[in-house]
Amino acid sequence: MKRPPIYGMMAEFDSATALVAAAHQTHEAGYQKIDAYSPFPVEGLAEAIGFHKNAVPLVVLVGGLIGGLSGYLMQYWISAISYPINVGGKPYHSWPAFIVVTFEMTILFAGLAAVFGMLALNGLPMPYHPVFNVPRFAFATKDRFFLIVFSSDAKYDSVRTRQFLEGLTPKSISEVPS
């Protein structure tokens, strides 16, 4: 699939407060497909662009359940079915002894689910992205804040969107080639 030549319109701000305010206004003006970029997590920014819930907790819960269940069942199967050994008359299914490994496996799977789930949901790794085409965007990892309206948005119009973003008094505006 060929991408449209323009990926979106990007506005640059110099403070977190300005970015959150601009994101609110853009979202309220009816732009749906927008994103904001900041050098550190800004409180309320995700809500401002209309992103309220993420699936990471669910992924972690599922990961933890899989880890815990597989940990316990593995020990049960090994100790009671596949390789039963009588140690001092202890029952084959000596569940209190299995708790530690079950716990560790729960943490291991839940933790890996948190990391890889977060990366996968974020679509990372993705070394190339159109926003990197904007030279000023290098400051998004230092001290600058950016707002983008994607060209795929129904309301996107290269002239009117630029005018709208100019109304938010940004430091600069650039068109993002894809």
Add this chain to the structure above:
Amino acid sequence: MDERSEQLVAGGKQAPVIEPGYTFGSVTDKISSIVLTRPTSTGWFVGFGVFFLLTMMMLYAIGYLFVRGIGIWGVNIPIGWGFAIVNFVWWIGIGHAGTLISAILLLLRQSWRNSINRFAEAMTLFAVASAGIFPLIHVGRPWLAYWLFPYPNTMGVWPQFRSPLVWDVFAVSTYFTISLVFWFIGLIPDLATLRDRSENRVARFIYGMLAMGWRGSARHWFRYETAYLLLAGLATPLVLSVHTVVSFDFAIGIVPGWHTTIFPPYFVAGAIYSGFAMVLMLAIPIRKIYGLQDFITERHLENSAKVMLATGLIVGYGYIIEAFMGWYSGNRYDAFTLWNRLHGPYAFFYFMLLACNLVIPQLLWIRKLRTSPAWLFVVSGVILTGMWLERFIIVVVSLHRDFLNSSWGMYYPTRWDWMTYVGTIGMFLAAIFLFVRILPMISIFEMRTLLPEAEVKE
């Protein structure tokens, strides 16, 4: 005054978490320049060279061990656990402070942790790696060490899950894995900063690949923060479980001096105690050499000292209870273990242990010493020594005289024991040297959130 500004302003007696006058840009430049533009000093090469040679010495000692077997060590019957297990427990304990700082203090909203969590986590990784060497080379036939893990095999045998030694395999490997990913996802936004700041094409490519295309999108940050918080929530019980399981290695055995219920909390407190001592021993020279006194302030040193004081008292309580139970249990073997510690051939080390862990650290009650880097460095060194002696007392002194006096013995470490132990210290410090040179040792993005301008005003 709200919570945030209270932590930042130098009000009252406490030093601030970050000195005033910094901006997003200057924080970024200051930390990233250590990696990107600061010339590598001769001191760095000398230090790294020395520790690298010590690492080579360790590899030599291990190579010789593989050729000759563990007979080259001082271990024997009855003391089958010698230096390998002493050092294993010591290193694992040191690692615990990193996770405590990065996970538990995050959950407790202690934002002063932001400037020390990164290198404390790195310290955890390198300490756990150093620890992991010992049980592997101690198994006797290290080329079969993978038998520790349950995997389907043609012999049809499986690990024995009722044994705490198998629990330990799971606890330590989980701990290492989770510490590694926790550290790595903390690094991702800073790697992106280095990617965008670096002038060198090769460095930019490497940092860029490691940053995985991080661009600081609001959606990404939202998921990132959720994942980070959940990982902290998972790492908190994990870190407490690791030294608990290590203590089970002892407490589930019936050897007098091991078979006590106080071991888990007492081991965890001791782990954090020694870990903070190592954090201070690293942080004090690093902040001086790299001029980071504005980010790692007196506040951090003092808070770490307070943690050491508190955990040191818990450890002291453990010693008292051990001694009390030796008498109160009425068990003649337990009573003998106490007597043997006080009057046996290793009594000198027991009194050294009491001096290092119980007596000298009480100096930290004095505020002037808590805020003096030189004093803290010395006291931390004393505590690290004391915690090593504690593990020596637990492992060796308990084993060398147990139930039957016909099976008593003595333990003397050989030069191979010492070479391996000193070698792991060299490997640990060489890794720290590499870390401060190629990765940001302070979390840049978390430092930005500490600045007053990071707050969104309505």
